[in-house]
Amino acid sequence: GFHMDGFEQRKASIEQPTTSETDMYEQPFVIGVAGGAASGKTAVCDMIIQQLHDQRVVLVNQDSFYNNFSEEELTRVQDYNFDHPDAFDTEQLLRVMDKLKHGEAVDIPKYDFKTYKSDVLRRVNPSDVIILEGILVFHDQRVRELMNMKIFVDTDADVRLARRIRRDTNEKGRDIGAVLDQYSKFVKPAFDDFILPTKKYADIIIPRGGDNHVAIDLIVQHIRTKLGQHDLCKIYPNLYVIQSTFQI
Ligand code: CTP
Incomplete structure (x- = not known):
């Protein structure tokens, strides 16, 4: 009868999990x-890393993949657009992410904003959670497809400019005139043309960034739930199928 059909259906889906679903749970959780x-x-x-202190979390910065310059190019850095998607070596980023996703350790360059060079390497071990951070991490579709969760930090332009002036003059030792020139020539147009249009790919948009404790709490809670499912699925590979079948 009709009860048996339902049972048979459920049994069939329990016995045949699709490979794509199985693979998804064996890889680290990637947050953009x-x-x-x-x-x-x-x-x-x-803040996410701090609250997930009991998990293995690694942070990968898009800055690490800034293209390197020749000595000759270094003399003309003021004309270079550091906010354009072409400023980054996305192929290298993809290679690094692919290794981390498959459980391999990688050496990632540390970018130095003063010398415009990335000579020093940092060893990054595979982890449960990988956070990929940067102005244009949602720009390339292949990079977006690596992500299980996409967060866009939405802060007013005046706040961003004020912070940038403070940071670039204090930490990067730059001249305020140069900072303002760079802002109007490259930073603002690139934000409008390349960064803002990627907001539509976000799962979550956080107003006010790091000041928004409620948003961070909710995000961390969600990650914990996902990681919990991840751990259970390692022990009972078919569990997620049972759960989803009974919900229907
Ligand atoms: N940039 C620069 N000089 C370089 C390389 C990059 O001024 N040699 C600037 C780019 O113009 C770009 C910015 O660095 O606008 C990107 O870094 P940003 O997103 O500000 O750094 P985070 O610290 O990751 O930003 P946040 O404040 O959001 O944490």
């Missing part, structure tokens, strides 16, 4: 954090 320069992305990532 995008948003304008000086929007507070780093603060959001730090």
Whole structure:
């Protein structure tokens, strides 16, 4: 009768999990954090990492994949657009993410904003959670497809400019005139043309960045739920099928 049919159906789906679903749970949980320069992305990532202290979390910065310059190019950095998608070596980023996703350790360059070089390497071990942060991490479709959760940090332009002036003059030792020139020539147009249009890919948009404790709490709760399912699925590979079948 009609009861048996339902049971048979459920049994069939329990016995035949699709490979794509199985693969999804064996790989680390990847979070993308995008948003304008000086929007507070780093603060959001730090708070997520702090609250997930009992998990293995690694942070990968898009800055690490800035193209390197020749000595000759270094003399003309003021004409270079660091906010354009072409400023990054996305192929290298994809190679690194692919290794981490498959459980391999990688060496990632540390970018130095003063020398415009990335000579120093940092060893990053595979982890349960990978956070990929940067102004344009939602720009390339292949990078977006690596992400299980996409967060856009949405901070007003005046706040971003004020922070940028403070940061670039204090930490990067730059001249305020040069900071303002760079902002109107490259930073603002690139935000409008390349960064803001990627907001539509976000699962979550956080207003005010790192100041938004409620948003961070909700995000961390969601990640914990996902990681919990992940752990259970390692022990009982078919459990997620049982759960989803009974919900229907
Ligand atoms: N940039 C620069 N000089 C370089 C390389 C990059 O001024 N040699 C600037 C780019 O113009 C870009 C910014 O660095 O606007 C990107 O970094 P940003 O997103 O500000 O750094 P985070 O600290 O990650 O930002 P947040 O405040 O959101 O944490």
